[in-house]
Amino acid sequence: MRIGLLGGSFDPVHSAHLVLAKAALAVLSLDQVQLIPAGQPWQRPPLGASPTHRLAMLELAVGQTAGLHVNPIEINRTGPTYTLETLELLPQGPEYFWILGADQLENFCTWRDWSKIAARVQLVVAQRPGSTLEAPAALATWLTQHQQALVHLPFDPLDVSANEIRQRIARGDSTCDLIPEAVGQYITEHSLYRQHSA
Numbered sequence: 001m002r003i004g005l006l007g008g009s010f011d012p013v014h015s016a017h018l019v020l021a022k023a024a025l026a027v028l029s030l031d032q033v034q035l036i037p038a039g040q041p042w043q044r045p046p047l048g049a050s051p052t053h054r055l056a057m058l059e060l061a062v063g064q065t066a067g068l069h070v071n072p073i074e075i076n077r078t079g080p081t082y083t084l085e086t087l088e089l090l091p092q093g094p095e096y097f098w099i100l101g102a103d104q105l106e107n108f109c110t111w112r113d114w115s116k117i118a119a120r121v122q123l124v125v126a127q128r129p130g131s132t133l134e135a136p137a138a139l140a141t142w143l144t145q146h147q148q149a150l151v152h153l154p155f156d157p158l159d160v161s162a163n164e165i166r167q168r169i170a171r172g173d174s175t176c177d178l179i180p181e182a183v184g185q186y187i188t189e190h191s192l193y194r195q196h197s198a
Helices: 015-027 051-062 083-089 102-106 114-120 137-145 162-171 181-189
Strands: 002-008 032-037 068-070 095-101 122-126 151-153
Touching: 002 015, 015 032, 015 051, 015 068, 015 095, 015 122, 015 151, 032 051, 051 068, 051 181, 083 114, 095 102, 102 122, 114 137
Parallel strands: 002 032, 002 095, 032 068, 095 122, 122 151
Antiparallel strands: none
16 A cells, blocks of 8 residues: 655644645555644644644544545654654555655754654655755755655645634634635634633
């Protein structure tokens, strides 16, 4: 099997996440793309919504979309979330493709055990507004030494960010063009991303 892995805080999940997952599924001829919400990202400040809420929103967003699945493997763990540990827990056998936005690629070599991550998966990068598709020098050297390539995913970047969505919600502005309707309803029902949300 060929399985794409799209990790992120999904705080909240938005339209660009889903478009990216569907593009990877089609362009790379994957059997499925697993969206993996982070439990406790070690390089980021505390998230706006709890793991339970972020997982629920992601499941609503994916719904019955063919080929897309939600994998709660990181939320089910305790402590900081490290990508290598996630990969080590996945079933052996499938060929895995780790899907990165270009903004994540820029920071990839700051990830814990990044070279071991690169050895376990095929790295796939998609354009993000304001970022380059060029691999950091250390990663570029590693890929050359190991005769591996960085796969570029043809993808028209959407200028959508979870930070912008959270700010809109806090101001009471509309987000209907940025997130799935079911996610918007969930956010409203649970009063997420207000000043005192959990």
